[in-house]
Amino acid sequence: MLLAGLSFALVLLALPASAAITYPPEDKAVVGYYASWASYQGITPDQLPGELLTHINYAFAAIDPKDSTLLLQDPEQDRNNLKLLRALRDKHPHLKLLISVGGWDDSLYFSDAAATAQRREQFAQSCLDFLLEHGLDGVDLDWEYPVSGGPSGMVHRSQDKQNFTLLLQAVRSKLDRQSRQDGRPYYLTIAGGAGSEYLNKIEVEAVARTVDHIFLMAYDIHGPWDAYADLNAPLYTPTERSPQYKSSVFDSVQLYLNRGVDPEKLVLGMPLYGYRYDGVDSRNNGLYSTFSSAASIPYDVLERNYLNQTKYRKLYHGEAEVPYLYGEGAFLSYEDPRSMAAKSELARAQGLGGIGFWELSQDRDAVLIQSARAALMGGAFTDVAPGDWYYEAVEYVRGKGLMAGTSAGVFSPGRPVNRGMAAVILHRLEGSPSAGATVFSDVVQQSYCGDAVSWAASKGIVGGYGDGRFGPGHTLTREQLAVMLYRYAQYKGYDVSGRASLSGYTDSNEIGSYAGPAMGWAVSSGLIHGLKDTRLMPRGAITRAEAAVILMRFCESPWTGNDRP
Structure with missing residues (x-):
């Protein structure tokens, strides 16, 4: 464990968001997913912190089962959201806008799209047509998951592992050909699972060579599907005894690196949400307890309704380097500026290609995003220069x-x-x-x-x-x-x-x-x-x-x- 006796970043004071902003280094990605449904909750794309990001992935487009082409499920709202995203890019020209395809609910027909050369060709052409129609910069494939897993009704084939590579290569070929024609770069990325089970379902090295980066979904390591309340995204694996499996963000990164993935191809994904578990035991402040129910909770809600309430005790897991709350029979696993900075420190120390977030509307004031981003920049404070005595x-x-x-x-x-x-x-x-x-x-x-x-x-x-x-x-x-x-x-x-x-x-x-x-x-x-x-x-x-x-x-x-x- 890195610096096991010490914690990483601590933000001692908070200043208004109007403080001077320095854009990230060009060789580091700061990626944010924006979910289409967020606009119905009053968080429209024009409110996103474009100055803090390098890429915004609009989630999600689905796949039409008839012909394996991209499909907007809420066309009017989606088109308006994409229009607002383009306007945001006009204000921040460094921004890259990608359409994300799939996700948990909309990955049902990836296997069909990848199954034959004809289907792959149709899908790839559809991706390119979508980018050109909507003025976007790339496509992100979030197939959850090849071979096995995913939601009810998911189509699987044993050949998904090899077909996924072929599908990516087909899309890459279309994008590269268009780039040669119009002189614009077009990006191809994927969202990848955090465990070895996912890596065993894809041709890791071939995938990494084909894409611009892999957004490592280093969260949901534990969640409501487990039998016991646990930490959503522990940075390091706790050494204490646990009644269930143990893993961590660090372990996930190492799995990819050990499989031969260039660290610069990895973007470390972080959660802007936590989980609340109700009906937990008071022993160990609810950690590793059975629970009666659980649900996701955005950071905004945590900050507004929990963090300033005396009935919830603030705790910090020194080994896992993440905070949690306990009170009123509830255990809440979440992230704070300190834990986000620690994750970015890991990304920087490992030479990763950047950091990213799911999902932008859950951190309206960019509290977590700013902390993570500042740490990625290596403490490059605008008011502290080499040569200063301090x-x-x-x-x-x-x-x-x-x-x-x-x-x-x-x-x-x-x-x-x-x-x-x-x-x-x-x-x-x-x-x-x-x-x-x-x-x-x-x-x-x-x-x-x-x-x-x-x-x-x-x-x-x-x-x-x-x-x-x-x-x-x-x-x-x-x-x-x-x-x-x-x-x-x-x-x-x-x-x-x-x-x-x-x-x-x-x-x-x-x-x-x-x-x-x-x-x-x-x-x-x-x-x-x-x-x-x-x-x-x-x-x-x-x-x-x-x-x-x-x-x-x-x-x-x-x-x-x-x-x-």
């Missing part, structure tokens, strides 16, 4: 999951850190251990720092003001950070015996009596340096840039065992 430190703490951007592509190095944020950083550094109830009157347990402050207080790492308050929103001072790190080092059993003389600093008399030993240790350890005019500024505010530098020094100190070779 550049290396910002990249370090971002990579360790201690700090991330305040919004997509923005770090805000000059913004002060508050006390609540500092507790969260140390809590994440420790691997997000469980915490008891809050002991402070001004810290809400369900707030972003509730568990962190409770844990840190229980370990003696943080304290309050003596009147029952902690002051989570109060600006963190240099001496307060020194004290928190000193106490955390004590908690970890590190050597904190070092003391530097502070008498040479002109403002040493301003150091609080509670902070004296910690400041002496922090200066002795090289964590905090004095200013050129021999001041320590113990009560000065800590900026995000300064915090990043101090945290990097702390993590790389020899007594932590993490110092660089």
Whole structure:
């Protein structure tokens, strides 16, 4: 497991979506599926975050069983949606628009379309005709599934495995021929299942060579079809005992890579939804419990109706690196900005071709999309440049999951850190251990720092003001950070015996009596340096840039065992 003791990205603050946007690198795809039925729910294509995406796949076209041609099942609405998508592309010319064929409900006749050379020719020509008629850039085939599986009534043949390759090659040939004629690129992609069962049903290497990319559906690893409540898309496989099969996003990626797929051909798909399981047992907060019913729930609904409700306890699985909720007899598996960033970090670390999402209407404010996209860009913050004195430190703490951007592509190095944020950083550094109830009157347990402050207080790492308050929103001072790190080092059993003389600093008399030993240790350890005019500024505010530098020094100190070779 990568960095098992640490979590990946954490968005400490949220800024309005109007913050500056930087388009993704041209060699990385950011793909979003938009479902036709979303327009009936009031989410029309013109509302989609075109500036954040490289490809939009319109889902779904079906296959006419009579002649294996593409079929719009709601022609009037579909045509209007496609018109709005083209208008969105006019505003964002980098966008590529693809028609996605199939999906769970509309894959019934893929086997027929692939069965003979004549049928494959008809299907391929129909795909090209559809693109030209509607002004699209490509086609995405979502066959669920060749050989076996899929919905009731699905047509299967044992030859589907080989015929799928032949079908793709027929479409590829049509698109390439048209591209030579009009000088435009046309794209061919597929959506691929996350397990070995799917890979055994296709000719993996031949498929990968034929398509521009494979959208890996790395979600629904667990769901309502299981016997037990479980995590929808765990990044890594938990090592704890489970009553059912175990797998993960990481395992799915490795399956494809081990089958010889070029990593640049893989786009890591992520869910913008979760699952709610009702009637679960309270043991283990509902995880691995039997349940009475379950249903999909969009992130928007989760954010609006669950995440700010005190009756639902926020939990985080440190190994799987995904959040979940428990309350009122319900277990909810979902994604948050932190878990999405962690998945993107995996995609980046593995050299994958990009990331993608099902389904765009479920994240109206692009909260999850922005977090995932920013992580894919490798922490390329628009306000942190190579050569800045804090550049290396910002990249370090971002990579360790201690700090991330305040919004997509923005770090805000000059913004002060508050006390609540500092507790969260140390809590994440420790691997997000469980915490008891809050002991402070001004810290809400369900707030972003509730568990962190409770844990840190229980370990003696943080304290309050003596009147029952902690002051989570109060600006963190240099001496307060020194004290928190000193106490955390004590908690970890590190050597904190070092003391530097502070008498040479002109403002040493301003150091609080509670902070004296910690400041002496922090200066002795090289964590905090004095200013050129021999001041320590113990009560000065800590900026995000300064915090990043101090945290990097702390993590790389020899007594932590993490110092660089």
